[in-house]
Amino acid sequence: MNLHSLLQKRTATQGPIRVGVIGAGKFASMFLTQALNSEGIHVVGVADIDVPKAKGALQRTGWPAERYAAGSFAEALRNGSTFVTDSSAALIQQPQIEVILEVTGNPIVGTAHAVQSIDNGKHIIMVNVEADCMVGPLLQRRAEAAGVVYSMAYGDQPALICEMVDWCRTVGFDIVAAGKGTKYLPEYNYSTPDTVWNYYGFTDEQLASGDFNPKMFNSFLDGTKSAIEMAAVANGTGLTPQDEGLFFPPAGVDDLPHVYREQSVGGVLTRRGTVEIASSLNRDGTEVDRDLRWGVYVTFEAKTDYAVQCFAEYGVKTDSTGRYGSLYRPYHMIGLELGVSIASAVLRGEATGAPTGFRGDVVTTAKKDLKAGEILDGEGGYTAFGKLAPAHISLERNALPLGLAHGMKLKRDVPKDRTVSWDDVDADESLLAVQIRRQLESEARAELLQLQR
Secondary structure (H helix, E strand, O other): OOHHHHHHHHHHHHOOEEEEEEOOOHHHHHHHHHHOOOOOEEEEEEEOOOHHHHHHHHHHOOOOHHHHOOOOHHHHHHHOOOEEEOOHHHHHOOOOOOEEEEOOOOHHHHHHHHHHHHHOOOEEEEOOHHHHHHHHHHHHHHHHHHOOOEEEOEOEHHHHHHHHHHHHHHHOOEEEEEEEEEOOOHHHHHOOOOOHHHHHOOOHHHHOOOOOOHHHHHHHHOOHHHHHHHHHHHHHHOOOOEOOEOOOOEOEOOOHHHHOOEHHHOOOEOOOOEEEEEEOEOOOOOEOOOEOOOOEEEEEEOOOHHHHHHHHHOOOOEOOOOOEEEEEEOOOOHHHHOHHHHHHHHHHOOOOOOOOOOOEEEEEEEOOOEOOOOEEEOOOOOOEEEEEEEHHHHHHOOEOEHHHOEEEEEOOOEOOOOEOEHHHEEOOOOOHHHHHHHHHHHHHHHHHHHHHO
16 A cells, blocks of 8 residues: 555655566557656666567657667666667666566567576566466576565456455455456357457557557457466466366356355356356357456455354345355556556565466367467467366376467377377477476476375
8 A cells, every 4th residue: 555655765765666678569558658657667678579669669658759769778777768679688687677577478488588587686577477377386486586576467467366365365255266357258269360350349440559469369369368367366376277167157247246156056166266257248149237358356255144244234245145245346457557566576575466386277279170280379379279277187188388389380180179288299398488387397296196195
């Protein structure tokens, strides 16, 4: 509650927090438009492989040209401007930068950026949920050992869900489920970048703005992004995915305490203490009344009869038993809220959500009948989508995590809807992301064996 006052004190005594941004897409643009008028944050540099794109993002989000005309990092630090570069390494290695925002969305590149940032003594805000849900537990452990903060991005739904879960536990409720809303129908699993805009209904003018990446938006639609974000929430909170993954039941905000409870009491959940998604569409394609498409929720149960009585006295909407209630936030503001993570990391040494274990995973699933020799094209593409699974099921299947399904060649055919395994692909073991993921799986398998003894 006092982050703003802490930020004011910090700015008055030490100057603004010095930040480096890697990736200049939509999320970064939303952050940049807020940072423009934030006295407590100095964006020292923006790195993107496409420098004109990065400068276009700054221009489009309100930055005067003179604010990003610096010819070097030294000049940017001296006069409070921003240096735009195509070198993420140069940005990470600047000793004056305190926080790196990893906003590329590429899990393989993002893993390398996170390791480099941690090893250079930077706090790392991992907007890259794709990398976080794949290798986050090891990255967090590495950051802790280095004395820096590894954090989910506030404003993105996983961090907001983790905040709600933390609230529930702090005040003493039993958590039944937590998750978010999204637009979903089963047919969306097979959407491709060629069909995605038909489902969204964006205008040509909107698409021409430069903010709309078809693969990224397709991953929102085909269930992949939901699986990624719920895996991150599971790893950050200790909630366990259902063995079946996600059901995406239609539900509005008034339905939450009825739908997101166990099947034994009339809900949809096969497990208590889990993650689940609320679809904003009924299965016939009609819109759910008072949907939660942009929001997040947590469902909880009162532990005592007196607490149940208090629910009734203070107008808490509950299920028919009066014991299950829900709290929701109707929308999230994505990069517009990212300053909370930056301030929390630097001023409190606290993450706005971070993995504490490997509990959920996103397994690569064939969108069509795949043939040996085909190249997997990753999140939101033509070949595969991601499904949520508990970590132990992912390990049993030897599943290829979706974050690594970028550019890998298939060694054999994989039928539609089947999990793609490590055995199905020719993996590049030289990649840092592959090495860290192999380590995570090895440690997880050892832990499972220990528990079985």
